[in-house]
Amino acid sequence: MPREPRARESRNGTPQLDAVSLAIIEQLQEDGRRPYAAIGKAVGLSEAAVRQRVQKLLDQGVMQIVAVTDPLTVGFRRQAMVGVNVDGDLDPVADALSAMPEVEYVVMTAGSFDILAEIVCEDDDHLLDVINKRIRALPGVRSTESFVYLKLKKQTYMWGTR
Amino acid sequence: MPREPRARESRNGTPQLDAVSLAIIEQLQEDGRRPYAAIGKAVGLSEAAVRQRVQKLLDQGVMQIVAVTDPLTVGFRRQAMVGVNVDGDLDPVADALSAMPEVEYVVMTAGSFDILAEIVCEDDDHLLDVINKRIRALPGVRSTESFVYLKLKKQTYMWGTR
DNA sequence: CTTCAAGCTGCGAAATCCGCAAGACAAGCA
DNA sequence: TGCTTGTCTTGCGGATTTCGCAGCTTGAAG
Numbered sequence: 001m002p003r004e005p006r007a008r009e010s011r012n013g014t015p016q017l018d019a020v021s022l023a024i025i026e027q028l029q030e031d032g033r034r035p036y037a038a039i040g041k042a043v044g045l046s047e048a049a050v051r052q053r054v055q056k057l058l059d060q061g062v063m064q065i066v067a068v069t070d071p072l073t074v075g076f077r078r079q080a081m082v083g084v085n086v087d088g089d090l091d092p093v094a095d096a097l098s099a100m101p102e103v104e105y106v107v108m109t110a111g112s113f114d115i116l117a118e119i120v121c122e123d124d125d126h127l128l129d130v131i132n133k134r135i136r137a138l139p140g141v142r143s144t145e146s147f148v149y150l151k152l153k154k155q156t157y158m159w160g161t162r
Numbered sequence: 163m164p165r166e167p168r169a170r171e172s173r174n175g176t177p178q179l180d181a182v183s184l185a186i187i188e189q190l191q192e193d194g195r196r197p198y199a200a201i202g203k204a205v206g207l208s209e210a211a212v213r214q215r216v217q218k219l220l221d222q223g224v225m226q227i228v229a230v231t232d233p234l235t236v237g238f239r240r241q242a243m244v245g246v247n248v249d250g251d252l253d254p255v256a257d258a259l260s261a262m263p264e265v266e267y268v269v270m271t272a273g274s275f276d277i278l279a280e281i282v283c284e285d286d287d288h289l290l291d292v293i294n295k296r297i298r299a300l301p302g303v304r305s306t307e308s309f310v311y312l313k314l315k316k317q318t319y320m321w322g323t324r
Numbered sequence: 325c326t327t328c329a330a331g332c333t334g335c336g337a338a339a340t341c342c343g344c345a346a347g348a349c350a351a352g353c354a
Numbered sequence: 355t356g357c358t359t360g361t362c363t364t365g366c367g368g369a370t371t372t373c374g375c376a377g378c379t380t381g382a383a384g
Binding site for chain 1: 179
Binding site for chain 1: 341
């Protein structure tokens with residue numbers, strides 16, 4: 001009888017995570033450089049097992065271990081969220097936005113915008129260029145609305161750690 | 163009388179970063195677990211110097227090294243961006259939003275919303291509860307507009323790496 | 325000129341990472 | 355049942371990395 005088919009993949013292709021992998025991710029969300037042995041002690045696994053699971057999570061793209069900063073402290077003085085409305089298929093526009101290096105974040109949404117995109121720029125001229133010349137010029141873009149960031153109040157990466 | 167200690171901090175309290183620290187951050191944005199020695203070779207510093215600088219950047223809160231994931235793969239099925247309009251001072255509302263564990267991201271903006279907040283929830287009920295019962299009940303909140311996420315297309319943490 | 329603090333370097337000891345071989349276990353099949 | 359297969363796990367050395375410390379250099383302040 002198929003008790004538990006080993007929990008391989010869900011139908012959309014995203015790997016299924018068991019409780020142990022979740023716990024490993026939580027450990028690394030607290031400190032991305034925590035040693036494997038310490039993680040193993042916390043989640044009840046050997047050091048080598050943790051290492052292999054972490055490697056797999058990275059390979060699968062489920063998780064990435066990176067340094068994150070407040071863009072303001074690294075010299076990017078202007079940021080904005082841009083709401084975009086599109087005629088026709090969203091995918092080409094979303095892909096074009098994703099291809100721009102200044103665009104950090106692209107998400108398709110339900111509501112009065114079709115797409116939200118976060119822009120990180122060095123100054124006002126740069127921001128204006130991206131929004132006015134590049135995004136609004138994309139085929140299929142009907143209209144855009146910009147929200148220039150004034151102050152970042154919170155930025156966390158602690159999903160699952162609550 | 164302390165004139166200027168050592169060009170340590172700019173007037174808003176954010177530490178000033180030189181080119182070497184920037185380069186270190188870029189290395190760690192590519193791989194948060196890269197060894198100090200390898201980073202040192204890349205930026206022209208000794209292993210110990212890199213280690214000291216990284217520790218300082220972490221202590222100062224300029225940078226954090228963490229695992230990041232797509233929330234969908236860790237069991238959070240509903241996300242939304244919420245635009246908030248406020249009567250009076252923004253700060254109390256922004257602080258209240260920041261205090262909610264479901265709120266990942268809070269930013270004050272110029273434009274037709276005063277505040278943008280990103281919500282990460284487990285399901286529709288949870289999302290509805292947060293938006294309708296908790297956010298709209300905050301004193302000072304005049305109105306909200308929600309954008310439920312349909313698909314995340316891009317998510318990067320590569321500021322400075324371009 | 326002297327003092328002082330901050331930052332960098334080099335080095336040895338301790339801890340960690342990494343690859344590999346072997347064991348355990350469930351699922352599939354004849 | 356017995357066999358095979360694939361995945362996960364464990365245990366171990368050797369190579370690598372991290373860590374703490376002492377000494378050196380530099381620049382600012384007294």
